[in-house]
Amino acid sequence: MSVSVRDQILVRLRQAPARAVGQRPAVAPPKETGLAREDRIAAFCARFAEQTGIVYHHDPAREIGETLAEICRAHDIRRVISGCDAVLAAAGLPDAAMDIPELELRTQAGFADREEFAEAVFAWADAGLTGADYGVAESGTLVLAFDRNHARLLSLAPGVHIAVLSRDRVVGAYEQAMAELGGVREIPSQLCFVTGPSMTADIQAMPFKGMHGPGKIIVLLV
Amino acid sequence: MKVTTEQYRRVAAREMADEYTQGFLKLLPARLAERRKTAFADFADPAAARAAGAAIRAGALENLPQLLTDFEKNAKAAGARVFWARDAAAANKYIVDTARENGISGVTKGKSMITEELGLNQALAENGIHAWETDLGEFITQLLACPPFHIVGPALNIPVGRISEIFLEKGLIAEPEHDPVQLGLAARRFLREKFRHLEMGITGVNLAAADSGTLINVENEGNIRLSKSRPRIQVAVMSLEKVVADMPDAMHLIRLLCRSCTGQQVSAYVSMDTGPKKNDEIDGPEQLHIVILDNGRTRIYENPVTRQALRCIRCGACLNACPVYGQIGGYPYGWAYSGPMGQVLSPLLLGFARTRDLFSACTLCGKCRDVCPAGIDHPELMRYYRHKDAAGDPDFRGTGAPRLEKAVYGAYAIIAGNPALWRVFGAMARRAVNCYARGNTIGKGPGVLKGWFAFRDLPAPPDRSFRDQWKRRSPAPHSAKPASGRKKP
Ligand code: SF4
Numbered sequence: 001m002s003v004s005v006r007d008q009i010l011v012r013l014r015q016a017p018a019r020a021v022g023q024r025p026a027v028a029p030p031k032e033t034g035l036a037r038e039d040r041i042a043a044f045c046a047r048f049a050e051q052t053g054i055v056y057h058h059d060p061a062r063e064i065g066e067t068l069a070e071i072c073r074a075h076d077i078r079r080v081i082s083g084c085d086a087v088l089a090a091a092g093l094p095d096a097a098m099d100i101p102e103l104e105l106r107t108q109a110g111f112a113d114r115e116e117f118a119e120a121v122f123a124w125a126d127a128g129l130t131g132a133d134y135g136v137a138e139s140g141t142l143v144l145a146f147d148r149n150h151a152r153l154l155s156l157a158p159g160v161h162i163a164v165l166s167r168d169r170v171v172g173a174y175e176q177a178m179a180e181l182g183g184v185r186e187i188p189s190q191l192c193f194v195t196g197p198s199m200t201a202d203i204q205a206m207p208f209k210g211m212h213g214p215g216k217i218i219v220l221l222v
Numbered sequence: 223m224k225v226t227t228e229q230y231r232r233v234a235a236r237e238m239a240d241e242y243t244q245g246f247l248k249l250l251p252a253r254l255a256e257r258r259k260t261a262f263a264d265f266a267d268p269a270a271a272r273a274a275g276a277a278i279r280a281g282a283l284e285n286l287p288q289l290l291t292d293f294e295k296n297a298k299a300a301g302a303r304v305f306w307a308r309d310a311a312a313a314n315k316y317i318v319d320t321a322r323e324n325g326i327s328g329v330t331k332g333k334s335m336i337t338e339e340l341g342l343n344q345a346l347a348e349n350g351i352h353a354w355e356t357d358l359g360e361f362i363t364q365l366l367a368c369p370p371f372h373i374v375g376p377a378l379n380i381p382v383g384r385i386s387e388i389f390l391e392k393g394l395i396a397e398p399e400h401d402p403v404q405l406g407l408a409a410r411r412f413l414r415e416k417f418r419h420l421e422m423g424i425t426g427v428n429l430a431a432a433d434s435g436t437l438i439n440v441e442n443e444g445n446i447r448l449s450k451s452r453p454r455i456q457v458a459v460m461s462l463e464k465v466v467a468d469m470p471d472a473m474h475l476i477r478l479l480c481r482s483c484t485g486q487q488v489s490a491y492v493s494m495d496t497g498p499k500k501n502d503e504i505d506g507p508e509q510l511h512i513v514i515l516d517n518g519r520t521r522i523y524e525n526p527v528t529r530q531a532l533r534c535i536r537c538g539a540c541l542n543a544c545p546v547y548g549q550i551g552g553y554p555y556g557w558a559y560s561g562p563m564g565q566v567l568s569p570l571l572l573g574f575a576r577t578r579d580l581f582s583a584c585t586l587c588g589k590c591r592d593v594c595p596a597g598i599d600h601p602e603l604m605r606y607y608r609h610k611d612a613a614g615d616p617d618f619r620g621t622g623a624p625r626l627e628k629a630v631y632g633a634y635a636i637i638a639g640n641p642a643l644w645r646v647f648g649a650m651a652r653r654a655v656n657c658y659a660r661g662n663t664i665g666k667g668p669g670v671l672k673g674w675f676a677f678r679d680l681p682a683p684p685d686r687s688f689r690d691q692w693k694r695r696s697p698a699p700h701s702a703k704p705a706s707g708r709k710k711p
Contacts, residue, residue, distance in 0.1 A: 187436070202376075206403065
């Protein structure tokens with residue numbers, strides 16, 4: 001019985017002799033935690049670019065739809081599936097993208113069924129558009145918290161991932177992002193750190209991007 | 223995966239004679255070690271960062287029963303199903319049954335050492351379920367049916383020609399292809415079809431956070447994320463030592479793991495699951511099964527010396543530091559775990575009778591210990607295993623030293639414990655070994671000693687012992703008080 005196996009294991013572990021644990025030395029937080037806002041954003045962008053991530057700075061004088069259209073033109077993206085998360089909404093997306101004439105846009109809310117949605121992200125979309133909950137400067141990492149408005153496969157199955165990141169949400173270290181996130185919402189069923197495109201170097205240590213996930217990742221900083 | 227640890231010597235000899243492997247070993251470990259060093263440099267204090275990793279792992283183990291109980295409670299509260307498996311058979315059966323109940327005929331697997339340990343692919347195949355390895359390196363080694371060469375890249379050493387051949391044979395490509403990138407993309411296209419229609423994914427676990435019941439996976443390719451996000455059923459196999467107290471502890475270990483493993487600050491993807499998908503989510507698993515696996519680990523835990531082996535976070539830094547691995551590569555270790563990590567783990571999991579050569583072939587140089595972010599003292603363990611093996615400890619399935627060896631060391635103990643005997647036998651041995659001296663070195667020995675001299679020389683001992691010479695040179699040796707500070711003539 002699994003119950004008894006569980007208890008047997010726990011009893012044996014509890015009865016095992018203790019061993020002293022040494023003192024844990026203090027570890028200084030990553031230096032990015034000490035940076036001022038603009039420097040932190042710059043550090044994030046630099047690190048993100050090191051991983052071949054592409055950053056677009058949105059000019060608030062323009063319409064967000066224009067910036068997105070520019071990105072899609074530059075990367076030959078015609079079909080996009082978008083999430084409906086709060087970060088996107090705050091930036092006016094995906095609504096503002098509806099009017100881009102050369103773009104076919106669907107949102108995840110438009111799918112009734114998981115199989116239909118999966119088929120679209122795998123076989124139809126050129127790119128997935130999502131919000132990013134945080135950017136972390138220490139390693140140029142995006143933090144994505146998935147939920148009903150932010151599907152997991154959007155940033156994974158299409159060849160390109162476009163993430164909208166707010167300049168207010170760039171923090172220094174992972175712990176800060178986690179703590180802030182924990183303060184505003186319940187633990188998501190999945191939380192993901194994304195740092196650059198999918199990659200491998202498994203054949204002859206020859207690195208290349210786009211192994212199973214997106215080969216290209218773009219941040220639209222708003 | 224077939225265990226071939228017994229063939230260590232044969233395979234090591236083969237690999238040392240293999241020019242291709244040797245060329246490869248000259249480059250890879252050094253390159254990875256260099257990358258690791260560079261990556262560690264952005265810690266304010268790299269040594270403290272490593273020591274903190276060791277303390278986190280040691281502390282988690284001391285608190286293990288509590289952390290496991292908390293983890294289980296929180297994972298269940300989030301909706302996961304938890305199954306405790308005593309051994310590989312129980313774990314495999316649970317996974318096979320889960321697949322059957324759900325009418326599954328094919329699964330994908332994310333790279334996971336633990337399912338290699340279980341021999342899960344075999345168990346699934348016996349029940350008509352095909353398991354696709356989806357990590358590119360694992361995929362290639364699966365097609366070629368060879369063990370992993372290095373934990374970071376199990377197929378790093380395989381020449382493109384061989385990959386091209388097997389891909390042609392399996393219909394992944396139509397024409398021979400020698401560009402690594404094109405070969406990788408061919409594997410992407412092939413596996414993408416599996417992911418696209420996937421119903422069940424199986425992954426291992428890098429770490430788990432007890433206070434939230436969260437599973438953490440670290441990867442670069444995205445195959446683990448796909449195995450977890452696309453299908454309706456997700457199975458996570460977690461050996462019971464993976465759990466740590468909370469997310470901050472896990473975050474620090476992730477920093478260490480990625481730097482130690484590939485020299486990255488962080489891998490492309492770190493995904494953290496707490497329960498299955500929520501009802502209103504359009505993707506993610508409806509069922510999340512967590513298999514907590516013992517498979518001999520409580521026994522390893524009960525012994526306070528071997529417990530430290532469970533600290534390992536599978537970073538592979540020790541492989542790149544090890545001079546023995548650097549000569550022979552990963553194949554001789556004959557199982558899922560190679561290098562010092564394999565020398566530490568395989569003997570405990572498989573018993574000494576089949577793995578003796580692994581820990582005998584260690585120079586005790588300690589280079590692995592110096593890089594280990596979990597604070598494992600590999601040389602201490604190697605010495606301990608040798609001791610337990612020589613003593614024939616049944617707990618470790620040690621078979622005891624050979625009779626001749628025992629007799630020789632027994633006699634040596636008597637002689638070395640008695641000054642008079644020591645003098646007599648010392649003088650005899652001196653004369654005997656010097657028969658084999660050529661100039662100032664002895665390059666070969668008689669009988670059983672032949673093997674020892676095959677790779678080593680000894681300096682020839684002088685005709686007189688140190689004590690003899692001391693006696694002759696000291697004016698009044700018998701009245702000399704040690705450490706009296708008296709000037710010698
Ligand atoms: S034993 Fe080796 S693989 Fe395990 S944590 Fe230490 S260095 Fe990494």
